[in-house]
Amino acid sequence: MSNIHLHYEVSGEDFTRAGEASGSVKKRLKALGYNTDAIRRVAIAMYEAEINMVIHAEGGFVDVDIFPDHVEVLLSDKGPGIPDVEKAMQEGFSTAPDNVRNLGFGAGMGLPNIKKYTDDMRIETEIGKGTDLYLTVKVKEA
Template identity: 65%
Template sequence: MSDTITLKYDVSTDDFTRAGEASSDVKRKLKNMNVNPEAVRKVAIAMYEGEINMVIHANGGVITVTIDPDCITMILADKGPGIPDIAKAMQAGYSTAPDNVRDLGFGAGMGLPNMKKYSDDMKIETELGVGTTVTMKVFLAA
């Protein structure tokens, strides 16, 4: 694998029936590229959590995945309400998900903590009323 590959996904608003499709597609492609299974798992978990967050909190958005020989970069950009308190949002167990979302098995307050845990580097840029961009990297061992 020597070339850079870029994948782009539109994440629909409030569409839980399609949530996870982007992550599943990336996982399938990485497996086909023989990326090591641990990195594939990390990308799948981190991206799925981000994808679900976009559906729950941000009216959808766009995910761009760049696959380089040494790194997989996921950029999740939305035009949602922004995160008022990142430190609080990063606390395991803290959630602002509504009841209908909790009924689906989400809202455990594990989304952002899982994204941080399963990526090797994570950066959150957010502005209230404008949106949030989360950039996550998973490094590939040489």
């Protein structure tokens, strides 16, 4: 099987739509017959990252490449960048505004969760320019 490329634009204006891209990727992987555990890990990691994009960076785009044995996801935004990546990786550390907490996010679990569910995670960030988040999840075909 050759790799499949998917591209999504994530709107930063509508919080209620955050997660649409992740849901769509999940559906696609299911149709391709990947195992449930791997699909869930991709979906959760991508969903947290999509939420981050909407909360912090007014949206961006997502590129997904599906290979037989792994999935690569790039989430790219032109947001404010992450001043201290190490701090952002700590469970419970959050810079999200209160209105986001009222929506059930902003508990400082986003990046730690993403790291937990992926096999590889790389952050390229520049203050005032934006953030690129590269995720890799290894999968086995069911």
